[in-house]
C-alpha cells in the first residue's frame with residue numbers, strides 16, 4: 001500500500017501553500033532586483049515590499065508604518081526584548097516580566113539579559129496553562145521596562161488573556177510585547193484594541209517559507225535597532241530585504257486571516273474528535289485548557305510511554321507529529337511547558353503534540369485515531385515503566 005504522509009506538526013512548521021509560492025516566485029526569478037536600486041526591477045521590489053507591509057498591517061489592525069520585516073519570529077522576539085531592555089536601562093529601568101512557559105526565543109533572551117544586569121520575573125501559569133492577568137499586575141514594579149507574554153502557547157495551545165494584560169500594561173505605562181507566532185491566523189488580533197505595543201510573528205508557521213517574519217512596533221515606541229547596517233526598513237532593521245520572503249509572508253497572512261471563524265470551526269471539530277478518541281486510552285490526559293486553546297492543537301500525555309519512541313513508531317505509519325517542542329526534541333529534558341503546568345517528569349516525557357492545518361482531512365483524523373491507541377498499547381507492552389505503573393509504584397519518587 002502506498003503510504004500517504006499525514007502531516008500534523010504545523011506548530012513546528014507548515015507547508016508553503018500554492019498561492020504563496022505563486023506570489024513569491026516572480027521575485028525569485030526575473031524580479032530579483034535590490035529594493036534600494038533605482039532602476040525599474042529594483043523599484044518593483046520596493047513597491048512589492050510596500051504593498052506587503054500594507055497587507056500585514058491590515059491583518060493586525062496596525063498602521064503600515066508600524067510593521068518591520070525580520071528574519072523570523074526569533075529575531076522579532078530578540079529585537080523586542082533586548083532593545084526594550086536597552087531603552088529601559090537608559091531610564092534606570094532594568095526589570096522585565098514574562099512567564100515560565102514562553103518559547104525559548106523569549107526565555108533564553110531573558111536569561112541572557114539576566115546575565116547582563118537585568119532582573120526578570122517569571123510569572124507562573126496555572127495547571128490549565130493559563131496566565132492570570134492579576135499575577136502580571138502584581139509582578140510589575142516601578143523599574144519594569146517590559147512585559148512579554150505569548151499570545152498562544154506553541155506546545156499546549158492555550159490562548160492567553162492578552163487584552164486584559166494589555167490593559168494593565170497601558171494603565172501602568174509599561175511596554176507590552178507578545179509573541180503571536182502561533183496565534184496569527186488562528187485567533188483574531190487587533191493590536192490597537194488589545195493595547196499591544198510590540199508583536200512578533202513568523203512566516204513559516206502560516207504557510208510562508210522559513211526565514212521571514214515581522215515585528216509590529218506601535219507608533220511612538222521607537223526601540224533602538226537590533227541589527228545595524230544599511231538604511232533598510234526605515235533604518236530600523238538593516239540587511240538587503242528578503243523580497244520574495246516578504247511577499248510570501250504578506251500573501252500567507254492575507255490568506256490566514258481571511259476567514260478565521262470558518263477555520264476555527266473546521267479545525268476545532270477535528271481537534272475535539274482527536275481529543276475525545278485519544279483520551280479514551282487508559283492513563284492519558286489532555287494538557288492545556290480544553291476550550292481556551294488553539295483550534296488545531298492537541299497535546300496528550302500517556303503514562304509509561306517514551307515520547308520519542310511514540311514519534312518514531314508513528315513516523316513508520318507516515319504520521320509526522322511532535323512531542324514537546326521541535327527545538328527540544330533530541331534533548332532528554334522534558335518540556336518546560338509541561339513541567340510548568342505541573343506534570344511529573346515521567347508523564348511529561350510521554351506527551352504527544354498534534355497540530356492541524358487547513359490541509360488536514362477527516363481521513364487523517366481517522367488514521368491517527370486508529371494508529372495511536374495501537375502504538376501506545378504496543379509500546380506499553382514492552383515498557384518496564386508501564387509494569388511499575390500497573391503495580392501502582394510511584395515512578396517519580398526517585
Ligand SMILES: *Cc1c(COP(=O)(O)O)cnc(C)c1O
Pocket residue numbers: 011012071072073074075077103105150152153154179180181182202203204205211212213
Ligand atoms: C516558531 C516559534 C518561534 C520562532 O519563530 P522562527 O520564525 O522559527 O524564528 C517563536 N515563538 C513561537 C511561539 C513559535 O512557535
